[in-house]
Amino acid sequence: MTTTPLDNEQVLQLKQDFPLLTETQVAGHPLVYLDTGATSQVPLAVADAERDFTLRHRAAVHRGAHTLAVEATDFFEDARATVSRFVGADPYSLVWTSNATEGLNLLSYAMSNATAGSNGSEHAERFRLGPGDEIVTTQAEHHANLIPWQELAARTGATLRVVPVDERGLITPQAVAATLSERTKLVAFTHVSNVTGAITDVPGVVAEAQKVGALTVLDACQSVPHMPIDFPALGVDFAVFSAHKMLGPTGIGALYGRRELLNALPTFLTGGSMITKVTTEHAQYLDSPVRFEAGTQRISQAVAWAEAVRYLEKIGMDRIEAWEAELGGRLARGITEIDGVRLLGPAPGVERVGLASIDVAGVHAHDVGQLLDVAGIAVRVGHHCAQPLHRELGLTASTRASTYLYNTTDDVDRFLDELSRVRGYFRAEGA
């Protein structure tokens, strides 16, 4: 079955659902929003869902017996069922966190707790780390998928090993395999790079990790919003993603984990709602997902996130993916046609999402972004929380354009048009 991508006409229609995109003027120009890689915009339906829950259904969940509390609990757990189904998982495998970063820190601290023998670590043997054990991550990671592992290594005495990227900035299963050893306990890697837009061969990396019996952790921040995802089919043990990059609210994200692993994993934050029996000396913990959800949760945010998922499902993730592949290809081709502008990551024609970063010869990214901003075009400049990858590419900063289902080919063309003026304006050599 072939997918029909969205088209410009449909995109312009659905753009009407996003007041910020249709109403905002920047420096006298209608806004062109090309910074979804940092955070997406939100359709009315999502904001309305949060407001409706807050004004009409709000109550503590999993705590009361009154009608409203039961109803609120249903909303909350329906939201979990919706978001987990979206990534091919059952609700027991999906833990709410405040964002992807917190999900990775939860794993990192739970593994320290396994090492210390605390926090319900009766069945946590496979999460224990010590001197000689190895944690593997890659050069392409967002700092969120690097620093928690650096710190875990420091706390446990394990060694952190880093998979080098190839000359295009890609992680390959071969490079991962070359970094693995019998002592590798965990491999943490990104699905889609937030700098290059390159897509990692996830099953290929998982197969290598499984050969040495290592756990896998996938940073799915830039993939879940943009393509159909099925974590169990990808074979990863854990994965994280954030609502705010996929039409949802800020303040909520999720940790996916294989259920038996989550039930064996020691807890991280402790307190109310996640326990069975508590004495003044000791506590016993519930199973996943509430095992990791101490204290009052982000209820209205979960409800709104589920609405965002329904919005995406109504359009169809396969159609969104196909449309963004078109936009990404147009970006990549257009960029390589401009003199003195270097496209980072995969060449045009090679698979990428609707995201591209560039280096403009003789002009700093901050200045590129300033010129675009004055033309009403919002892009990201800087290191995008990926300093090691920039260093490897010989840069300290780059300029990134990233799309979503609400971007037209005209948005991409306006970006390319302004970009073609940058070197001339700044009198860069040879311009």
Add this chain to the structure above:
Amino acid sequence: MSAELDQLYQTIILEHSHKRSGETEQDVSSAGERSGVSHQYNPTCGDEITVRVAVTAGENPTVEAVEWNGEGCSISMAAASVLSEMAPGMTLPELEAMIEHFREMLRSRGQVAPDEEILGDAAAFAGVSKFVARVKCAMLSWVAVEDAVNQAASKARTT
């Protein structure tokens, strides 16, 4: 292109961003008897500068030389270049007064007009004050010089 943008990127700024007075290939990270070194970094954009400032000996030292290594946007590089041209020969109170006025102007969101008597070429940075996100870029090297000169001065007085 837009007039607003031209206010930010005055010709003087673009020229300095290319020709960069005070920039040197040599490593400036170690200080001598009458010099101070300061390294400043802006974690949001990765702009980075290391400045070495030398002062003359004696009771009332003046700035002798400003040298720097750095990497950053045109605003940050031009600000370092302009200051490297202006600072030599200034007494420390004169330099301090100039930096103070520069800071005040940049933080004013366009409310404080530059005093060209005090700022000279650096008055060209007045347009930066309306671009709040860029104020740090312009200040980076000036903060570095302020820090380095204080170190140099305390050494010069004790030797």
